[in-house]
Amino acid sequence: MKLKEKLLKICFKLKTMKFKVILFSSIIATTFASCSMQKANTRDNAFKYFYEEKPTAILIMPPINNTTNVDAKEYFFTVLHSPLANAGYYILPPLITMEVLQSEGAYDSEIFLEQNLSNFGEIFQADVVLFPIIHKWNKIGALGTIHIDIEFIFKDVQTGDVVFSRYGEFTYNANKSDQSSILATLATNVAAATLTDYVPVARKCVNLLITDLPLGKYHKENTVDGKYRVRLGDRIKASL
Secondary structure: OHHHHHHHHHHHHHHHHHHHHHHHHHHHHHHHHHHHHHHHOEHHHHOHHHHHOOOOEEEEOOOEEOOOOOOHHHHHHOOOHHHHHHOOOEEOOHHHHHHHHHHOOOOOHHHOOOOOOHHHHHHHOOOEEEEEEEEEEEEEHHHOEEEEEEEEEEEEOOOOOEEEEEEEEEEEEOOOOOOOOHHHHHHHHHHHHHHOOHHHHHHHHHHHHOOOOOOOOOOOOOOHHHHOEOOOOOEEEEEO
16 A cells, blocks of 8 residues: 555656646747747848848839729829838939939839849939839729728849838728718718828828838937837738
């Protein structure tokens, strides 16, 4: 009987030790995983190029418009300059850039998306080229709803490497009415969709797409922002 009790005690101790080892291993693994996630989710780890190469000038290419809305290209091209300049980068003046690109037959940006970009660095003294691509601009009839898909691709002019990219799926509802009548609501929606100035809508899309973009040389928080956590993923959805 005493031998049996001793054996039971030994088994109990072994199980207790095994549990402690497993628990300790789990804690260590969780700690390392947590540290790894924190490290990967900071800007200086997610977008190392900006902190190592320190680009200062961005060339904005005319948006690639894959939609049937011919005005969508202008909506976005007119609002791209300010948000990027506010982020601390020197942005080549859009009008001058447009004139030079048109004179060189380079207004269709899709031609250069997969080409060598070093010439843009030589001509414009740019470090990075931004390719905005409008994939969708669908207006849903009289409902006053618009679905917009747009992608930003930032490429280094020397290597052609993608240094920052984000794809956004946005929904905008032009209707601001609270009327209960269906006919009245439809009439309001039609008027709203007709009179809406879509430039502010495009600006909201741009601001969301460049969230997390490392701050440039001319911003007071340049390099300090490297420890900021990355808030959004490579693909986002939002209602405007």
